[in-house]
Amino acid sequence: MSLPPGFLDELRNRVSIAQVVGRKVTWDPRKSIAARGDYWAPCPFHHEKTASFHVDDAKGFYYCFGCHAKGDALSFLRETENMGFMEAVETLAREAGMSLPAQDPAAAARAAEAKGLAEAMEAAVQFYRLQLNGARATAARAYLERRGLARATIERFEIGFAPEGRTLLLEHLTDKGFERKKLVEAGLVGLPREGGSPYDRFRNRIMFPIRDTRGRAIAFGARAIAEGQEPKYLNSPETPLFDKGRSLYNIGPARTAAHKAGALVVTEGYMDVIALAEAGIEHAVAPLGTAITEAQLEAIWRLSPEPVVALDGDKAGLGAAHRLIELALPLLAPGRALRFALLPAGQDPDDVVRHGGAEAMQRIISESLPMVELIWSRETEGQVLDSPERRAALDTRLKAKLASIRDENLRAHYQSEIRTRRAKLFATPEREERPVRRTGTPHHGRKARGRLPWTVAAAPRPETLASLLGRGEPGLFAESRIRECAILAGCINHPELATEFEDRLERVPFTCPDLEKIRDALLSSLEAALNAPDPAEELGRAIGQRTGRNPLIDLLAPGQVRANRYLSRSAEPEQARRAIDEELTRHAATLGRSAETLEAQREIIADEGEGLTWRLSEAVSAEFEANTRPLAEAGQSSEDEASLSRELESMIARHNSRQPKTR
Structure with missing residues (x-):
């Protein structure tokens, strides 16, 4: 319905917003001055104890200084009563004694028809309620009693009973002046397909009236009470009043x-x-x-x-x-x-x-x-995810499901939550039973290079990483920051490669909180950026929006990162792939080795030294492997192995010197 100019203004002028709002709030007598039309109350839109909700009755507006809700009498009704716009207009118009503008003839005819159907439905409600108290409804009352329904509840929900009989309702309503055609149109009466006389649609059933938001009876839900009566539940058919797919009970x-x-x-x-x-x-x-x-x-x-x-x-x-x-x-x-x-x-x-x-x-x-809990459990519970192929299939299913979320920001939060759960699911156990070497000789160097222990590949536990940084592990923080900057710079400049390293990016621990935020923003924005004309430019822009600043400014701050041409946008994809791969491998190995060393020191303190030599030797071997692999591929040599071995032997010597001498 279209409203003529000035109608809403006239409606607002006739209705006191203080009266409308006053039905929902209790005015604060200390702050309110009724003579001036100045009212204050606790806000009905958010929970509070102080009176920060202000109503100016003269101007017809409200405003909350706490949650900043504001509007007029129409918006207040819509927000507090969940009304549609025209429903709120009709409600206020009735209160103000105003008639709504005349509708066009077709709309007026439809409104009159709907009114006639609603009146027939209301008469049926009263008929069924009356029948529930009669002798024919003994079984129906017994059923409701077994279900534990109190009399007050039955009255409140207007529960009734349709007695057995082919035309009892039809005869009752036609006697009241309702046309048979209207009763059929309302879904109360049916017509046989093969022709013949009409009949009551509902018989020997408990009746539940269905009302719309305006309180009109628009349909019935009916439950059979006789053994074997089918269907067990029966609803009214679609009518001009009742759209089953849009209606909700209560x-x-x-x-x-x-x-x-x-x-x-x-x-x-x-x-x-x-x-x-x-x-x-x-x-x-x-x-x-x-x-x-x-x-x-x-x-x-x-x-x-x-x-x-x-x-x-x-x-x-x-x-x-x-x-x-x-x-x-x-x-x-x-x-x-x-x-x-x-x-x-x-x-x-x-x-x-x-x-x-x-x-x-x-x-x-x-x-x-x-919702995310059910999405995750459906895809993972009962699944055996013991191979890369099965894990990749899981990733594909989850990505496809989350891709249907149209809101970009919300989709990013879902993706972040799934990544967290995925990392936890695939995390390597903190400790595993391993054979203890009893030779007393550290097994390190190139002989161990082909048997890297899983603990080095696994991410250090958060508490371990915090301990390493907190105790000032020499050079660890600075070295980690440079590598983390290099990894992220390479991935931002080459988004197509970032997808290849996505799993490793999710798992690798970041020691710098600001860089961890960039990593999370990168992973959240990656999918959308790949569809842009310039993926690298779009990825940098999206990360900047999420973090509040241009990420490359921070990532290129270390000179070693700026000087690495293999991480720049102009680098060949294969060169960039190698560079990112090497930095990820070194970073994981360095943190893993430091974590193992710290764990070994804890074992020294706890005197768990039986497996100490094995733990330290494997940690040193793993870091040596990660650091020398790129150099060996380039035909270069390194002194790192001897240095790491000396460090290992020094630590073991210090441990032995602290042991009490036996006699």
């Missing part, structure tokens, strides 16, 4: 309750909603017997930015969860999320409440899982 009451609670629960059916309401969880809605649609999901997000979806923890429930995730991923954005509360297998919210009380259900909701 949306009206849940809208108000969700605002007060700051939360929303999405269940599978109307009995779940009713059970939660009896447990004091009134902010619950449910789809109508089918999987959640995109339109329903949009409506759910209008009620709450992070609803909790409660599903059975069995295979079917998890399947429903993952179908919803597939639907939600492209629609996600900041302020739009989902969490999942997985119930015990074979139980629905009604079962949980009946067996464990409201506390059990509240606990399950409070322990709800974010």
Whole structure:
């Protein structure tokens, strides 16, 4: 509907915003001056104890000095009641005694038709409620009693009963003046396909009225009570009032309750909603017997930015969860999320409440899982990831799934979280049982070069790395910073190579927090940059946006990095690949060797020296291998091996000198 110029201004002038807001807040008597139209209260949009929410009744606006929410009476209704724009206009117009502008004839005809259908539906609601108290509803009342529904709950949700009989409702409503055609159009009465007289669509069923956001009865959900009666659950057909894929059970009451609670629960059916309401969880809605649609999901997000979806923890429930995730991923954005509360297998919210009380259900909701947890568990649980091929397949599946997230910033956060989980999953154990060499002779040098221990390739533990830096390991920090700068500079200048080293970049520890941020930003921005006309330029720009400064300014600060032509943008790809590979290998080996040395020193202190010689010799051998491999390929020699051997022998000698002499 289009509104004429000046209508909204007239509406705002006629309605007191203080009266509209006053229904939701308690004014602070010390700060408010009613005579001036100046009101203060705790903000209804965020939790606070002080009165920072200000309403200027004369100007018709509100403003919160805490969360900066602002607007007029229309926006206040839309935010606090989750109303649409025209719904808020209609509500305020009724309050102000204003008539809405006349609609075009076609729209007026549709409105009149909808009104007639809504009146028929309301009359049916009252008929079914009355029947629940009659003699024919004995089995229905017994069923509701077994489900533990209190009388007040039955009245609140307007639960009724459709008695057995072919035309009882039809006769009742036609006697009240409703046309048979309207009853068919409303979905209350059916017509046989082969022709014949109309009949009541619902018979011998417990009836649950479905209302829209405006409170109109638009459809029914019905449950069979006779043994073998099929289908067990039956909904109204699609009508001018009822769009099954857009409607939600209990949306009206849940809208108000969700605002007060700051939360929303999405269940599978109307009995779940009713059970939660009896447990004091009134902010619950449910789809109508089918999987959640995109339109329903949009409506759910209008009620709450992070609803909790409660599903059975069995295979079917998890399947429903993952179908919803597939639907939600492209629609996600900041302020739009989902969490999942997985119930015990074979139980629905009604079962949980009946067996464990409201506390059990509240606990399950409070322990709800974010979407990323279900995405990760589905791809990894029960999987054997013991080969590069299987791990690569895992990466492919996860990347494909996250690629459907349209919001670039949110996608980057998901990718970062997946990288963290992946690194933890594939992390090498901290300690492994290894054979102890008992010869007493350190085994190092070139003989050990082909048998590098896994501990050197593994990343040092965070506490070990912190100890190394904290105790001032000679030259470690400076040397690591230069190599980390070189690795990142090469990857930014050659994004296509960064994809080849992505796994190693994720795992290698960075000793410099500022460079670690650049690394994380690089990995998050890499996929998008590769599709740009100039990937290197786009990658540098994206990293700069995430970190707040041009990354190459920091990375090229060390002279050794600036002088390395193999890391520049003009370098040949193969040369750059070698350079990045060598820096990654050396960096991992250096940190690994330092970590092993520190661990060995701890063993000395703890007198665990049986495996000490082996540990130190292998650590020295590993670093020698990493440092001399590029030199050997270039036909050069090195004195490093002798130096490292002397360091090893010196440490062992110091250890032996501290041992108590035996007699």
